[in-house]
Amino acid sequence: MTGGHPPIALTMGDPAGVGPDITVKAWQALRASGPGFFVIGDPALYGDPARTIAAPADAAAVFADALPVLPLTLAGPVTPGQPDRGNAPATITSIEQAVSCVTDGQAAAVVTNPISKAVLKGAGFTHPGHTEFVADLVSSLPAQRPRGPVMMLAGDGLRVVLATIHMPLKDAIASLTGERICDVARVTLSALSRDFGITSPRLAIAGLNPHAGEDGHIGREEIDIIGPAADILRAEGHDVAGPLPPDAMFHAEARARYDAALCLYHDQGLIPLKTLDFWGGVNVTLGLPIVRTSPDHGTAFDLAGTGKARADSLINAIGLAAKMAQRRTAA
Structure with a gap:
């Protein structure tokens, strides 16, 4: 583990998913080099590598030899691949405790293992997803920069942020506003500087229509919404390009001209990201007063307990x- 820095807090995720498998694999990959982490969950999920700790500060002393687990009691036994609503409260508690560990200085950041929103909602969970829940948990903390949450997906050679996330495409288009684009852009540019160490960040904004609308011949969103938003951002002094033709902004030469791409709907950003780095992409929540990342995949119940789940994304997220x-910390 890196000396002088608190460990990373990992959440349990859905205990019947691949979270336990990839957590053990991540520990095996990082035990010698770090970064050090601990997981908040039931120690029985992690088998022989697990060692119960009393507090996050104890993780450093055991990390090279064992997976540090801050124990959490489940309501019932776990069968890999068979989610149980009865264990949903423990999944939620793991997230709450991980966030608390960061806000009280015991952990440096939160990395969230995959959850099943359907399972949690069946047990009364009211948030749309992980991102919104974590944002709500830290909403009372002072924000030093533009406030999110904004979803970024970061992979090999590409970072994308989304103006709209999980909604039908027709609703995503209808919900686009210049204000929303500017808000996402400002949070992203601030995070590129603060969290990624980019002194003069460059942002590319995608168009919505084929060929970015061809001067209004294939749609007017670029003229009426996206272009004016980009002009506002440029007037504020930001290095912003666009709106750019979406089909021509993700090849290697184009990617070299920006540090992040602002995409207008889910698949516009996720298709190029997952094409370039399907296994290793990381979900990052920007604009929060704490650091939160997550593997860019779901619970994969079909792989749970088989030993076949890859931990690349979780390792990169840590x-x-x-x-x-x-x-x-250095800022």
């Missing part, structure tokens, strides 16, 4: 969270 936390 590494990125540690780097972001260190930059904030």
